[in-house]
Amino acid sequence: xxPEEPKNLxxxxxxxxxxxxxxDPVATIKAVCARWLKEGVLSAVMLPAxxxxxxxxxxxxxxxxxxxxxxxxxxxxxxxxxxxVVDEIAFNPAPGVKVGxxxxxxxxxxxxxxxxxxxxxxxxxxLIGVDCPGTYRAADFGEVAGSDGANFVNxxxxxxxxxxxxxxxxxxxxxxxxxxxxxxxxxxxFLGMNSKEALWVAAGSEKGAELLNGIDIEAxxxxxxxxxxIEELRTKRQLRAEEQIKELDKRxxxxxxxxxxxxxxxxxxxxxxxxxxxxxxxxxxxxxxxERDLDEVVRISRHKxxxxxxxxxxxxxxxxxNHMMTSCVQCGICEDSCPVKIGLSxxxxxxxxxxxxxxxxxxxxxxDEPLPLVTFREDEFRTIGE
Amino acid sequence: xxEFEPRIxxxxxxxxxxxxxxxxxxxxxxxxxxxxxxxxxxxxxxDSVYIVRALMEGADxxxxxxxxxxxxxxxxxxxxxxxxxxxxxxxxRSLGLDEERVLLRWISAAEGKRFADTITEFTEKLRKKGLSxxxxxxxx
Numbered sequence: 001x002x003p004e005e006p007k008n009l010x011x012x013x014x015x016x017x018x019x020x021x022x023x024d025p026v027a028t029i030k031a032v033c034a035r036w037l038k039e040g041v042l043s044a045v046m047l048p049a050x051x052x053x054x055x056x057x058x059x060x061x062x063x064x065x066x067x068x069x070x071x072x073x074x075x076x077x078x079x080x081x082x083x084x085v086v087d088e089i090a091f092n093p094a095p096g097v098k099v100g101x102x103x104x105x106x107x108x109x110x111x112x113x114x115x116x117x118x119x120x121x122x123x124x125x126x127l128i129g130v131d132c133p134g135t136y137r138a139a140d141f142g143e144v145a146g147s148d149g150a151n152f153v154n155x156x157x158x159x160x161x162x163x164x165x166x167x168x169x170x171x172x173x174x175x176x177x178x179x180x181x182x183x184x185x186x187x188x189x190f191l192g193m194n195s196k197e198a199l200w201v202a203a204g205s206e207k208g209a210e211l212l213n214g215i216d217i218e219a220x221x222x223x224x225x226x227x228x229x230i231e232e233l234r235t236k237r238q239l240r241a242e243e244q245i246k247e248l249d250k251r252x253x254x255x256x257x258x259x260x261x262x263x264x265x266x267x268x269x270x271x272x273x274x275x276x277x278x279x280x281x282x283x284x285x286x287x288x289x290x291e292r293d294l295d296e297v298v299r300i301s302r303h304k305x306x307x308x309x310x311x312x313x314x315x316x317x318x319x320x321x322n323h324m325m326t327s328c329v330q331c332g333i334c335e336d337s338c339p340v341k342i343g344l345s346x347x348x349x350x351x352x353x354x355x356x357x358x359x360x361x362x363x364x365x366x367x368d369e370p371l372p373l374v375t376f377r378e379d380e381f382r383t384i385g386e
Numbered sequence: 387x388x389e390f391e392p393r394i395x396x397x398x399x400x401x402x403x404x405x406x407x408x409x410x411x412x413x414x415x416x417x418x419x420x421x422x423x424x425x426x427x428x429x430x431x432x433d434s435v436y437i438v439r440a441l442m443e444g445a446d447x448x449x450x451x452x453x454x455x456x457x458x459x460x461x462x463x464x465x466x467x468x469x470x471x472x473x474x475x476x477x478x479r480s481l482g483l484d485e486e487r488v489l490l491r492w493i494s495a496a497e498g499k500r501f502a503d504t505i506t507e508f509t510e511k512l513r514k515k516g517l518s519x520x521x522x523x524x525x526x
Binding site: 252254255256257258300304306313319321323325326350354355357372373374380381384386 | 471474479491521524
């Protein structure tokens with residue numbers, strides 16, 4: 001399934017090359033952020049940041065100097081899906097408050113799903129989608145980046161081929177077909193560009209176009225070399241996904257294999273807690289609905305001679321799939337959060353892709369496409385139930 | 387040992403299938419007693435968690451009965467059930483689990499015969515399939 005041009009945030013606006021100052025794309029974008037804050041175009045901007053004390057996390061800055069100091073746009077390390085953070089703050093827009101949020105493609109897709117799930121209101125947000133060739137687990141990042149985490153990003157952007165070939169990315173990233181954002185107000189890209197000289201910038205909406213006011217953009221069509229680079233990356237990733245799914249099928253299909261695949265599960269529900277699209281304020285699985293009295297547990301154990309405690313690990317996972325697979329953006333943050341390292345990325349990749357195909361749906365592709373489970377047509381799936 | 391008797395958990399919509407089952411009873415139509423019916427207000431009230439839970443805990447099959455498309459008491463509940471069933475089946479296939487152990491069928495209040503036939507067919511099908519694999523897996 002190929003990503004279609006998002007209909008609703010369609011740009012009439014501008015696109016082109018943004019000149020990079022001093023061979024430093026990171027500083028260039030930070031300067032642009034600082035400008036937005038200074039001029040009051042944005043009240044705040046949220047982007048990945050690295051602090052002196054070693055905190056690497058998305059941060060919301062309202063002081064231009066603080067952005068310059070600690071912001072690290074394009075940081076290829078992912079500890080949370082930023083959409084989860086957006087989910088926490090973007091429900092009640094306030095007049096005059098406008099926050100620009102840097103989002104990787106999977107994060108932007110999750111935000112789109114959250115909007116459709118009525119968890120996020122876009123009014124106070126400007127979605128700034130950035131290219132993402134892959135991210136490192138927060139735990140691996142130090143080792144890959146060395147001591148100067150912030151400067152690493154420029155190296156990373158300039159030697160894209162090398163880092164892509166190394167492919168030490170998070171498992172989900174190695175299978176990701178969407179290195180560029182699908183829905184955005186503003187898109188900042190670097191893939192296939194000589195990022196020492198220029199970045200690719202495109203407005204996806206009026207809101208995004210406003211951010212480009214007064215910024216010097218050389219209006220050119222998207223360079224072919226860039227398109228080719230992205231296409232090749234996508235093809236490679238698709239192949240890698242097929243390979244990994246084939247491996248998965250060897251060990252995870254069928255009742256017994258599935259039990260084995262999830263054997264180490266602690267029932268900690270971390271995968272659910274970090275999932276950007278798992279949106280319920282109170283999860284069914286953490287409610288009293290599944291609590292049981294002693295006599296009931298004993299009675300249930302009689303059916304099989306015994307029962308694993310705590311009960312219902314596989315029940316949790318299969319039900320979670322039923323609840324979330326149509327919105328899963330395959331960001332793989334669930335796997336990173338799993339204390340026993342269950343291979344959730346590839347499993348969810350497969351299950352969600354198949355599920356979304358059934359409804360010709362792609363999570364995060366468009367704000368106009370209704371969620372598969374809240375809509376229907378009378379003349380579909382006629383064979384079911386007959 | 388006596389012949390394997392499948393155990394089926396049934397979720398019957400209050401407005402159509404439950405009444406259909408009632409009609410089968412009052413019409414004295416015979417059908418196997420393998421299904422334990424649970425009356426629900428709408429087939430769309432059957433969250434996947436209840437289906438999966440029945441299967442994981444050893445039910446050999448799960449039956450869901452709803453109104454025919456267009457006849458839902460709540461206008462569109464069964465259309466949503468239908469989509470959820472598509473999703474459920476897709477997930478079962480992706481995981482290599484047997485989707486045929488779950489059956490959704492539209493049965494109206496007037497279709498006592500169809501209800502009895504459905505349960506008979508489903509019971510026989512499950513009898514052929516044999517014990518649910520989850521029945522012997524205490525570690526799920």
